Amino acid sequence: MSAPRPLPIPTSLTEGFWEAARRQELVVQRCADCGAWRHYPQPLCPECHSASWAWTPVSGRGRVYTFTVSYKAFHPAWEDQVPYVIATIELDEGVRMVSDLPHHDTPDVSIGATVEAFFDEVSPEVTLPRFRLVSDGVASAG
């Protein structure tokens, strides 16, 4: 049994993101005035400086912008997972998120590969929105 992952500590600004993840929904901040998506969370829209925004559901679909296959676990939680993939995902909406991929996706990862979100309930309080490869329109098992 590996050690638990380091868990996010939500702030008043970010707790909506993690609450949505708990109900298996992926949301991103969207400016209520100019419509720009933004991630990671901030109080103001950097494009129009509006303070009006809403957590807005996104498709959960995207592509691998870049990745690395880590052979060293820099935290005990990944010691029995190496080699594991850390991918930077560009969502169809344009924002980027980081996720480790499921272990069995390691041999198949490439830049540009299609991915979709899935929800990893790592503790009763925390669900992590993660991503997995989609091949021929069919997702790999989580």
Place this chain on the structure above:
Amino acid sequence: MTTPAGCAIAGVGHTAYSRGTERSTLELHLEASLRAIEDAGLRPSDIDGVMPSASARRSAEDFISNLGLRELSYSATLHMGGASTVGAVQTACLAIEAGLATAVLVPAGRRGYSGERISTSQHVVEAIMAHHQEFEIPFGNIAAAQWFAQAAQRHMHVYGTTSEQLGHVSVTMREHAQLNPGALMHGRPITLGDHQESRMISTPFRLLDCSLESDGAGAVVVTSADRAADLRHPVVQVLGSGQSHGYPPTSLTQKPDMAVVSALGVAGDKAFDQARATAGVRRSDIDCFLVHEGFSWYVIAGLEALGFVKPGEGGPFVEEGHIKLGGRLPVNTSGGALSEGHVSGVNHLIEAVRQLRRDVPVARQVADCSTAVVATEGNFFDATVAVLGRAS
């Protein structure tokens, strides 16, 4: 000889670089500081400004107390990670030119092996890391090797850069270290084959693509160039400097183009514009380039961002041997963070000053070295650049 304008680096000093030390980070900073002050031909009481390092958790009070500074009139701390080192020199110059201080101490470095060790997450975590902590560490993107690996992977994808080209950087830094008895990897040469066989850390980075974890500190003393002319060494002027904070600042993964260190380009343009205006120095005049390289890839990225080569040409440039001593643009002639020591880039700054003084062993000396560029990187692609020149 005309009176040189602007500011100068009048003194440099450092501790031994080691893997393992009984001494505290403060003790290392104090030894380096005393050496730099002595090297300048000044006394500790002459110091009236200090730029303490946030990465080393230092404060002005550390230096006031231990150096007995009774007339400290200026202090500031930058929060740019490794980029703070050259940034601190820039700020020291501003303070001197504004008349706020006359001799400013810039110490840097840490116990990167025995204390604030990155691979075991013991290093200082600054406020800028908050988003990364919340949205990336829970997903396993923990260490700098993993962040920069993703940038290098993107660079390989876009430009066709190869692992062998990264290896040429590592081998060159190691060759340079063989000419520096103070380098941690002195006496331990490597071949390209050694690089290719070293264990994988995080693709594409192998062990020999990663900078050293080392203990040590270095310091420089900045004065007006006019005052430096009355001190003991040839005057090394700060001809230009630039600072740039990358956008967005939340993480490397959020940069619009992760294969390009755009902030380094912005900082470099500012530094070169000043150097051209103050001294007529252009990019093509630069004799050597000192770049604080956390990873082999950063040398390639740095050559491209600063416009020494075009985007994508960095890999072939290093493969063709142009960054070696005797090449078109020698890089990190003391061995750099890959082979001399990881000292927050202050060792790169010190080497630039020594090259310009023409004060290194002849086999390591860049012939007639008159201009040098020092670049430091920190946080998520924040960058600072200084163009230094030997006063004629």
